[in-house]
Amino acid sequence: MSVQYEIVTAERAYLALRDLMSSDVEEFWCLALGPRKEVLGTKMLFRGTVNSCLAHPRDVFRFAVSMNATAVLIAHNHPSGGTIPSMEDLRFTRQLVTASSMMDIPLVDHVIVASQGFTSLRKEGWVRFEQDLSVAIRSWEAIDEMSSRGH
Numbered sequence: 001m002s003v004q005y006e007i008v009t010a011e012r013a014y015l016a017l018r019d020l021m022s023s024d025v026e027e028f029w030c031l032a033l034g035p036r037k038e039v040l041g042t043k044m045l046f047r048g049t050v051n052s053c054l055a056h057p058r059d060v061f062r063f064a065v066s067m068n069a070t071a072v073l074i075a076h077n078h079p080s081g082g083t084i085p086s087m088e089d090l091r092f093t094r095q096l097v098t099a100s101s102m103m104d105i106p107l108v109d110h111v112i113v114a115s116q117g118f119t120s121l122r123k124e125g126w127v128r129f130e131q132d133l134s135v136a137i138r139s140w141e142a143i144d145e146m147s148s149r150g151h
Contacts, residue, residue: 010120021077026053032067075111083119
């Protein structure tokens with residue numbers, strides 16, 4: 001789907017995606033953005049179960065490159081209605097931040113959509129979306145270490 005609007009806030013991303021996502025299973029969506037953050041295309045990359053959705057960075061960036069995107073925004077829904085990210089949500093976002101730095105296609109946000117509203121991982125400070133690869137890798141390793149300790 002190709003549309004002519006700009007995604008300059010998490011609120012706009014939420015409004016663009018809330019009606020596209022199914023409420024009964026997790027879906028993982030990617031918005032390919034142009035230089036002015038205009039939406040070049042949206043695509044559901046993965047559809048999962050009621051509480052999980054397996055995704056891979058290569059599929060996100062395959063779509064981004066195919067759309068000639070200069071940035072991407074990802075989103076997924078929580079059928080449970082909660083907007084708090086899981087440890088896996090944080091780990092995967094960190095993985096995408098690292099890959100985005102290598103691909104030179106910035107990940108601008110990860111939005112979780114639910115019946116209660118939405119959470120922007122960038123706006124809420126859950127993940128740093130910096131493009132400094134060494135900082136991204138250290139942060140990702142810290143999340144992995146926390147999860148291995150049972151936090």
